[in-house]
Amino acid sequence: MSIEVKNLIKKFDEKTVINDISFKVNDGEILAIVGFSGSGKSTVLKLICGLIPYDSGEVITSDGDIAMVFQYSALFDSLNVADNISFALHERKDLRKKYKENEIRDIVSQKLELVGLKGIENKFPSELSGGMQKRVSFARAIVTNPNTILYDEPTAGLDPMSSTLIEDYIVSLKHEINAASIVVTHQMSTITRTADRVIMLYDGKIVFEGTPEELLKQETPYTKQFVTASLEGPMQMQA
C-alpha cells in the first residue's frame, strides 16, 4: 500500500467539498479520479499532498516523497530548466549537501532524457511549448524518486498528440519508479490509456469505482452521463 485515504472530509466555509471519501492506491498502480469540473478532484490531490488541511479523516502514505505535477506545470519562470529540475536537490535541507554539482547535473540530464527532452537544460520555461513545460514538470517531480505521484489534469489544454505523449510518460514512469500514482482528469483518452482503476466524484462523494472498461460499459446512470457527456442525468452542473 502506498496511499490510503480514509473518511476524508473537507469543508470550505459551510460547503462540504469532499464528503467522507475513502480509497487506496497500491505501488505501481495508477488511479484516475474523474468527474465534472468543480466535483472536488483537484482538492483531493491538495489534501493528499498537504497543501490544504483536511477537517477530518486520514491520509496514510508510505515513507518517501510525494510529488505533484500541476495542471499548468507551475515551473519557476525565473529559473532555467536545469534549475527547475534540480530545485529540490539544491534547496531541500535533507538533500542540499547530499549531491555534488556534477552529480546534480547528471541527475538533471537523466531525468530530462526520461521525459524525452535532452539538451534543453539552459532554456527558460517561457521558451518551451505547453507540452514541453509539462514534461519538464514531470522531470522536476520525479527528481527525488518519489513513491507517490499526483497528476492534476496532466493533459488539459494539450493537443491530441502531446496528450498521447504525456499519457505514455505517465505509464512509463509507473514502470520506471514503481510509484503509486493518482491522475485527476476528465479526458477519456487519459483515463483509458493510463488508469488501472477509476473513481468518479460528484458533489464531493465517490459515485463510481471500477476499471476503465467498467466505466466505458456505462452500467450506472453516473458512468453513462459522464461517458456520453450528457446534460441529462443524476449529475447537475452548477450554473
Added chain:
Amino acid sequence: MITLRKYLKQSATYKVFSHFLIEFANFLDTLGKIAQMGMHVFKSICKGEIRKKELLVQCDRFGVSSLPITLSIVGMTSIIVASQVAHEMVKQGGGNFVGLLMTMLIVREVGAIMSGFAITSMIGSSLASELATMRVTEQVDAIDVLNVDSVSYLFVPRVLSGAIMMPFVVILASVVGVILGAVTADMFGGLPYRAYFDSAWLGLYMKDLGVCLLKAMTFGATIALISCTCGYFASGGAKGVGLATNKAVVWSFIAIVILDMVFAVLFFF
C-alpha cells in the same frame, strides 16, 4: 409581517456596519499574517537559512535598480524645500541656518521617509506582484510540494536585502539632497555654498546618523515583509495580483508613517 431582525438586515446602517466589521476583520487578518511571516523569517535567519546567491540578486534589485527614482524623489523634495525657505530665511537674517535646517530635515526625516515611499512604489509593488503571480500560478504550491520551506526561500533574501540595502540608499539620497539644497539655496536665496555648509554640520550629531540608519533598515525590512506577505497570500488570478499589489503599497505607506512617528517619539521627543 416583517420582523425587526429582517428589517435591520435590510437597512443601510446594517450594511455599512457589517461592511465595516468585515474590513476590520480583514485588517486584523493581514496584521496577523505579517506578524506570523515576520516571526518565520526571523526564525529562518537565526537558523542560518540564508541563500547568498539569491540575497545578492535581491540586493541588486533593492539597492541598485531603485536608485534613480529614490535619488530623484529625495533630490526634488530638497529642491522644493530649499527653494521655499532659503530666500525667506536669508531675507530675515537667518541665512546662516539654512544649511542646518536642510541637513536636519533631510537626515532626520526626508531622506528616510521619501526613500521609503520611492522604494515602496518601485520595489515593494514589484515584490508583491511577483509573489502574487507565483501564488496564482501555483509556483508557491510547487515549492511546498517539493518539501522546501516557501516562506524561508522567498521571504528571507528579500527582507534581508531590504534591511541591508535601504541604509545605503538613504545615505546616498541624503547626500544628494543636502547638495541639491545648497545649489538651490544659492540659486534662489543667493546663499554662498560656504555659509550653507558651515552651518550644515552644526545640528547634526552621531545620534542623528545612527537613528537615520536604524530607521532605514527598519523601513527596508518592513516594506519587503509587507509586500512579500501581501503577495504570498494573494488569490484569485489577475485580479488577485492587482489587489495584492495595491494592498502592499497602501500597507507599506501606512507602516512607514507609523514607524517614522514611533522613531520620532522614541529618539527625539
